[in-house]
Amino acid sequence: MIEIKDLHKSYRMGSNSLHVLKGINFSVEDGELVAIMGSSGSGKSTLLNILGMLDVADSGSYHLDGVPIKDLSETKAAQYRNKFLGFIFQSFNLINYKNAIENVALPLYYQRIGRKERQEKALKYLERVGLKQWATHLPSELSGGQKQRVAIARAMAAEPKVLLADEPTGALDSTTSYEVMDLIQKINDEGNTILVVTHEEDIAHMCKRIVHLKDGVIVEDKMVEQVRAAQYVQ
Amino acid sequence: MFSRDTWKEIFEAMSKNKLRTFLTGFTVALGIFIFVTLFGMGNGLQNTFNEFFGQDAVNVLRIYPSQTTLPYGGYKAKRQIEFENDDLEAIAKEFAPFIDYMTPQINNGGTVTYKNESDNYSNRGVGPGMQWAEKNILMKGRYINNKDIRDRTKVAVIGRMVEKDLFNGDNPIGEYIAMGESVFRVVGVYQDDGGDNEERYIYIPFTTRQLIEGNNDKLGQIIIGFKESLGYTGAMDFQNKLDAFMRQRKVISPKDPRGIFIQNIADQLKQNQQFAGALQLIISAIAFAVIISGVIGISNIMVFVVKERTKEIGIRKAMGATPRLITSGIMLESIFITAVFGFLGMLIGIIVLNAITGDTLKDDYFITKPSINLGLAFFVTILLVICGAIAAFVPARRAARIKPIVALRDE
Numbered sequence A: 001m002i003e004i005k006d007l008h009k010s011y012r013m014g015s016n017s018l019h020v021l022k023g024i025n026f027s028v029e030d031g032e033l034v035a036i037m038g039s040s041g042s043g044k045s046t047l048l049n050i051l052g053m054l055d056v057a058d059s060g061s062y063h064l065d066g067v068p069i070k071d072l073s074e075t076k077a078a079q080y081r082n083k084f085l086g087f088i089f090q091s092f093n094l095i096n097y098k099n100a101i102e103n104v105a106l107p108l109y110y111q112r113i114g115r116k117e118r119q120e121k122a123l124k125y126l127e128r129v130g131l132k133q134w135a136t137h138l139p140s141e142l143s144g145g146q147k148q149r150v151a152i153a154r155a156m157a158a159e160p161k162v163l164l165a166d167e168p169t170g171a172l173d174s175t176t177s178y179e180v181m182d183l184i185q186k187i188n189d190e191g192n193t194i195l196v197v198t199h200e201e202d203i204a205h206m207c208k209r210i211v212h213l214k215d216g217v218i219v220e221d222k223m224v225e226q227v228r229a230a231q232y233v234q
Numbered sequence B: 001m002f003s004r005d006t007w008k009e010i011f012e013a014m015s016k017n018k019l020r021t022f023l024t025g026f027t028v029a030l031g032i033f034i035f036v037t038l039f040g041m042g043n044g045l046q047n048t049f050n051e052f053f054g055q056d057a058v059n060v061l062r063i064y065p066s067q068t069t070l071p072y073g074g075y076k077a078k079r080q081i082e083f084e085n086d087d088l089e090a091i092a093k094e095f096a097p098f099i100d101y102m103t104p105q106i107n108n109g110g111t112v113t114y115k116n117e118s119d120n121y122s123n124r125g126v127g128p129g130m131q132w133a134e135k136n137i138l139m140k141g142r143y144i145n146n147k148d149i150r151d152r153t154k155v156a157v158i159g160r161m162v163e164k165d166l167f168n169g170d171n172p173i174g175e176y177i178a179m180g181e182s183v184f185r186v187v188g189v190y191q192d193d194g195g196d197n198e199e200r201y202i203y204i205p206f207t208t209r210q211l212i213e214g215n216n217d218k219l220g221q222i223i224i225g226f227k228e229s230l231g232y233t234g235a236m237d238f239q240n241k242l243d244a245f246m247r248q249r250k251v252i253s254p255k256d257p258r259g260i261f262i263q264n265i266a267d268q269l270k271q272n273q274q275f276a277g278a279l280q281l282i283i284s285a286i287a288f289a290v291i292i293s294g295v296i297g298i299s300n301i302m303v304f305v306v307k308e309r310t311k312e313i314g315i316r317k318a319m320g321a322t323p324r325l326i327t328s329g330i331m332l333e334s335i336f337i338t339a340v341f342g343f344l345g346m347l348i349g350i351i352v353l354n355a356i357t358g359d360t361l362k363d364d365y366f367i368t369k370p371s372i373n374l375g376l377a378f379f380v381t382i383l384l385v386i387c388g389a390i391a392a393f394v395p396a397r398r399a400a401r402i403k404p405i406v407a408l409r410d411e
């Protein structure tokens, strides 16, 4: 599903250049649930953003579902993001003047799906994350956990090939975090490929594979026994 | 681009961001409103000028005698110049090809009595030509004619207001009114577009006036209606020649600023029209400045709107919005708001212009029937919409080009 080879990325700040990714080789199969770990500043978000086509690498190759991702125009990148990818952010990134269902329906709008079908689909995914009755509430009326669940519904609504989550539980307390992880595990159970960036060991162990980043390279890449989040959720 | 969905998305963004929508719209509506009303008032001013100077004949010269200020030709300074009957004849002879009609005007006034009613009125000793000079319109009877002048008859032509005030609905024709020591028979009633005050004069034959004044031959001022075919330059030429002729006749230094004075309505009208035109130009300039500041206002708001929406744009891009969709969304929103509020402002402006048409405005501020050419109003509104679209395009395109990762980081 994802295949990257010798990926490099530097940030230029004035005359200095910060080499963040120093040759990443890494592939993800269909249906995997991968945790990306590493200390702060190790380049986790940078890697995820490149995978999400929100940012571009300096060198190296990247194939997504067999499609080479290289020198994309903004328009093409937008279309690929829309077709292939769903995003879950630490800070939720909901549009504050749109209510829950409108937020969930947004990627469907860019897929040119009709209004009625959009509404139906959005409501279906809101129901999946247990927020059907909150459909018409604005983000400001929702708790952090609820907001993240709306964001997950939004990421899933487009039915992407890969879900990319950058510290999805970073802004949540542990109980809420487990609820969110429970949801992510269930989505993965249905065969969706998911990458989760996290700081927290317990969250990482709820995935099936852990990739460790250090100083811009992968220092460890191991399969783990998945801890089910459901047991911590009433 | 113009699908129902696009518009739904735009309306949603507008209605959920009411303050922003209102601020943009208000700027536009206010700009157009001020433009329309200002421009309309300018037109109103010009209307007043045209009306004011349109009431008397335009191709008219008035020659006034006065005191000389320079000694000349053996005469001392401070000599009172007076016109006499033979001056009238001399002018008529010398300038026949230029002249349409001519009349002296000897001003006088006093109590006028009819039966039990009496009031003070100005009267003017004039010739038949006065009717054309003043553009008097006869309502009843006749005007002063050549026979009156020759026979020095005691007849009077009265204004509509004189009839109204003195006659209580009686027909004044053939009735007698007392003016000073004399009694005059009313032979005509006139009206005048120049307003009520122009209808409070009483005209009598100038020869009758001379008879009353001890059978003299003094004329007061002389009014000359010259041929329209002379044109502006021809009229000025005639005026100069007439001035020279009269100075020679009356032995007045060509350098004397006084002695005689010629007032040329055509020249005055032209100057006044130029003045009104200049005023209208200034008002137009102000009005266009308002439009420009409106455009600047929209630009500022659009820069602010785009900045405020950077994060939203990042989110939309992450969800799959193409740069084109982002740009067109912001532009359509801007065009829609400027168009709707622009035409609203224009409409209110036109309504206000129609509402303020009234006598107070006319009498106190010299504004008559303020109005704006509808085509111009539309043109300016569309201009503002186009400028608004251009003003929105630059920040919109910049926003569309921001890398999503940068936009998302925006707080």
Ligand SMILES: Nc1ncnc2c1ncn2[C@@H]1O[C@H](COP(=O)(O)OP(=O)(O)OP(=O)(O)O)[C@@H](O)[C@H]1O
Pocket: A011, A012, A013, A018, A020, A038, A039, A040, A041, A042, A043, A044, A045, A046, A047
């Ligand atoms: N746009 C940028 N310009 C310059 N430097 C950047 C930029 N984005 C990230 N960096 C730097 O690159 C390095 C890696 O950043 P990155 O966000 O990928 O780290 P991270 O592993 O996600 O850290 P954290 O766990 O704190 O989120 C950091 O040193 C960061 O300061």
Ligand SMILES: [Mg+2]
Pocket: A044, A045, A046, A166
């Ligand atoms: Mg990070």
